[in-house]
Amino acid sequence: MDIDGETTPAAPRRRTPQLVAGVVAVLLAAGAAFAVWQLTRSDDAGTPVAAASSGPPEQLVSCRSRPEPAPGARQVGAVPTAAPGAGTVVLAVTTNLGVIEIVMDRARTPCTAGFLSFLAGAKFFDGTECHRLVTGSLKVLQCGDPTGTGAGGPGFAFDEENLPGLAPTPTPTPSPSCAGVTVVEGESVPGGGMRITVPSGLAPSGNFVIKMPGAAVEGGLGCPFARQREVPEIMYPRGRVAMANRGQPGTSGSQFFFVYDDSRLGASYTPFGRVATGMEIIDQVAAGGVVAGAGTDGRPVTALTILNVTVRPA
Incomplete structure (x- = not known):
């Protein structure tokens, strides 16, 4: 099943319209002088409200998150509650080995793209290492943990998106x-x-x-x-970038992984982007293998350090 299947975003938040009157000029015939009036709406406190841009207003979707303390969590301030629900942006990850550019479609994963953009703006990823390389049947490189242990995060978690058959999961209870x-x-x-x-x-x-x-x-x-309701497996193709989580619904945070060869996984990890440039950097790290004694799952021999992350329109 194609994991790029589009999901229906939450209803956009209604924005309060801004009212700005245009400039009115009255040309006086006698002296060619003119008068100009500009009207700008103010709020109840009398504070002027900025004029609206000439383009269409950006549509937002509501995004939920929940506090989730993590060891060594980096404080990032107030977490956004809404994100743009349309358009394509590029997450540019500058590393010690070069730049990796990830294309994100905000129509498919608006909240994931929004939270990652927020963390990038807060410099959350700066100086972090890609701490985990898996070289067995699963072929991924995992990044985004400020502690480098696999247990760190931003102190909040959010829901998965863009997965087949995804629906709110009630808290499991024993029969x-x-x-x-x-x-x-x-x-x-x-x-x-x-x-x-x-x-x-x-x-x-x-x-x-x-x-x-x-x-x-x-x-x-x-x-x-007790019978278990298993999550279906789907293909995460080479070049896909997806969110890691703690194995439970609603536990996406800051950690994500690059897929460097086609891999089948449970449909539990939000596929939020694809590598547009820099795949050779990930291949270089994968070719270096895992440190001695870690088998096929451990810290990579070739270190990949994220220096900074920025977001720009595609």
């Missing part, structure tokens, strides 16, 4: 047969693995069931056999 049983949430690991953390106080032999990332615990043949 009645799971009464009194602890549901342990799993965290997905690129490459098909899963990491779980058993709550303190729950013995390894305790009564609990593991919930797969992105799945919901449903009724079935008893809690230990």
Whole structure:
């Protein structure tokens, strides 16, 4: 299924119109002198409101985010609540090895593009390293973590976009047969693995069931056999750029990954752009491989440091 399928953006926020009267000139026949009046609306406090631009007003869509404390989170100030819902922009990522340009279609991922543009403007990515290279069946280079550990972020999280069959996911709840049983949430690991953390106080032999990332615990043949609603796999083609997350819906933050060879993944990671220039830089890092002892998933041998990120119209 084509992951570029367009999703329906949220309803645009209505903007208050600005009223500016044009210049009126009255030519006096006797002395060729003229008088000019300009009317500008003011708000209730008497503060002038800037004149509207000659172009059409930019349509905005509402964007939700939620606080999500992260180790070493970089403070970025007030998070935007709306973003442009149309047009194409370029995210220019300047690195120690050159410039990588990512084209983002704001009609398909308005909020993701908006939050990334906001973080770029806040210099959030400056000085960060692409901390993770995966070279197995999944072939990606992951960036965007100020801590370089895979656990860092901007202190907020937001919903995924532009995914097949994407719909708001209710908080999973155990079926009645799971009464009194602890549901342990799993965290997905690129490459098909899963990491779980058993709550303190729950013995390894305790009564609990593991919930797969992105799945919901449903009724079935008893809690230990609870069925899982799996996320479908889709192809992330070479050159795609997508958001990483914590394996749960609504946990996109600042981390993203470049796909340097076609890779199949669960449809859980927002595909927000494609590499227009600089793919050879990612190939160079991938060719260097992973540091010794990390197998096929670890820190790349060839360091890629993001110096700064800017946004401009395509």
